[in-house]
Amino acid sequence: MTPLNGEDEVVGLCRDLIRIDSTNAGDNAGPGERQAAEYVAEKLAEVGLEPRILESDTGRANVIARIEGADSGRGALLLHGHLDVVPFNAADWTHHPMSGEIADGCVWGRGAVDMKDMDAMILAVVRQRLSQNRKPPRDVVLAFTADEEAGGNYGAQWLVDHHPDVLEGCTEAIGEVGGFSVSISDSRRLYLIEAAEKGIAWMKLTATGRAGHGSMLNDENAVTELAEAIGRLGRYQWPVRLTPTVQSFFREAFDIELKAEDAEEAVAKLGPLARMVGATLRNTANPTMLDAGYKANVIPQSASAHVDGRFLPGYEDEFFGTVDELLGPNVTREFVYHDVALETAFEGSLVKAMSDALQEEDPGSKAVPYTLSGGTDLKAFSRLGIRGFGFAPLRLPADLDFSGMFHGVDERVPVDSLKFGVRVLDRFLDYC
Structure with a gap:
């Protein structure tokens, strides 16, 4: 086999993946991930792997492959990335979100940072290493999943429930939303490694009252009850x-x-980081949807709302206790989606491997842990006892609003950052 160069391939791989429509609105009515999964499987098969495509429903496809390491007696490392992306309004974009356009030194498109960039980096590194007959120190399992953007019921959650055997032996993992740089000064960069993520509580709230004519007095108005609680x-x-x-x-x-008394002031001094770190100081509960009534002169019997709740590791009970107290006795709640918070200590050989690989490519940089205000597929994989981190390494320009790219307009990733990520991941696999 002719040796491949991951840095030469990664941009093309990322563009190809962006051009495959895998939008996921959460209603299981989109194109699914099958085409993207077939593309990934083909690229892995070309370098001698035997990938499996596992469908949880029509078109909802996951790809699994295992690379034999030098010491298969050690716990395996899971590299995971999701293939789905959130929807978009193309009219809002400078370059079409499915074009994979290269402009201003960046690859543009939906998924460029969430997370077809990391999918491409994993593919590029794996193809490079296998074409050069370079085994990792231990077994590596690759998982390219469906449905992460809607909770993973057709992806990581489904794999853990129905095919845990494909993850057998995995003890540690790396995935998305970590390993990116933040410039503190012209000469100092921090690389944020996700070591914790908030739990998720998407809730439907319902108030029930007495239906009646809109012209009459009614002290059991469901809309009023719900509005006050919200x-x-x-x-x-x-x-x-x-x-x-x-x-x-x-x-x-x-x-x-x-x-605690100094936290707000400290976060305010973080500049672009303040938005990301500020959301990890406390639990949050944001009302997002309202639904009530069917006619202007009819008081409805019920009213409902949806809330996006996020709770910190260790504070789930406090979160729900406070929510129930605020809602009061006349508003009920039920889960639309509920998942755990995660936190692991920023220590051990895997942390050292990430830190060393980053410093080799960016001397003087420092890896630091942070908490993600959202969630990832790691929540599902943690149910199998897998300890994980967010580590998709990117050295970014100081003026790039990276956190604003997630689910945002004009999502893009610098070409040089993709190549940097390939070099770091390659070193990381040697060290892990």
């Missing part, structure tokens, strides 16, 4: 709760022993 919940000032990962972030990045 107002209390949406305006509630959640207290600061400093988790170990948030404290470690400030300690490692800025040599600050953070106290």
Whole structure:
């Protein structure tokens, strides 16, 4: 086999994946991931692997492959990335979100940072190493999943429930939303490694009252009851709760022993990081949808709303206790989607492998842990006892609003960042 160069391939792989429509609106009515899965499987088969495509429903496809390591007696490492992307309005974009256009030194398109960039980097590194007959130190399992953008019921959750055998032996994992750089000064960059993520509580709230004519008095109005509860919940000032990962972030990045009373002021000084880190100081509950009534002169019997709740590791019970108190006795809640919060210590050989690989490619940089305000497929994989981190390494320009790219307009990733990621991941696999 002719040796391949991952840096030469990664941009083309990323563009190809962006051009495959795998949008996921959460209703199981989109194109699915099958075409993207077939593309990934073909690229893996070309370098001697035997990938499996596992469908949870028509078109909802996951790809699994295993690479034999030098020491198969060690716990295997899981590299995971999702193939689906969120929808878009093409009219809002500078370049069409499925074009994979290269402009201003970047690859543009939906999925460029979430997360077809990492899918491409994994493919590029694996193809490079296998074409050069370079085994990793231990077994590596590759998982390219469906449905992450809607909770993973057709993807990672389904794999864990129905095909846990394909992940047999995996003890550690790396995936998305970590390993990207933040410039503190012209000469100093931090690389944020996701070591924790908030739990998810998407809830439907329902108030039930007495139906009646809109012209008459009614002290059991479901709309009023719900509106007051939503107002209390949406305006509630959640207290600061400093988790170990948030404290470690400030300690490692800025040599600050953070106290709760100083947290807001410290976050305000972080510049572009403030939006990302600020959401990890406390639980949150944001009303997002309202539904009530069918005619202007009819008081409906019920009214409903949806809320996006996120709770910190270790604070789930406090979160739900507060939510129930704010809602009051006349509003009920049920889960639309509920998943755990995760947190792991920023220590051990895997952390050292990530840190060393980054420093080899960017001397003087520093890897630091952070908490993700959202969630990833790691929630599902953790049910099998897999300890994981967010590590999709990218060295980014200081003026790029990276956090704003997730699910945003004009999503793009620098070409040089993709090539950097290939080099770092290649070193990481040697060290892990």
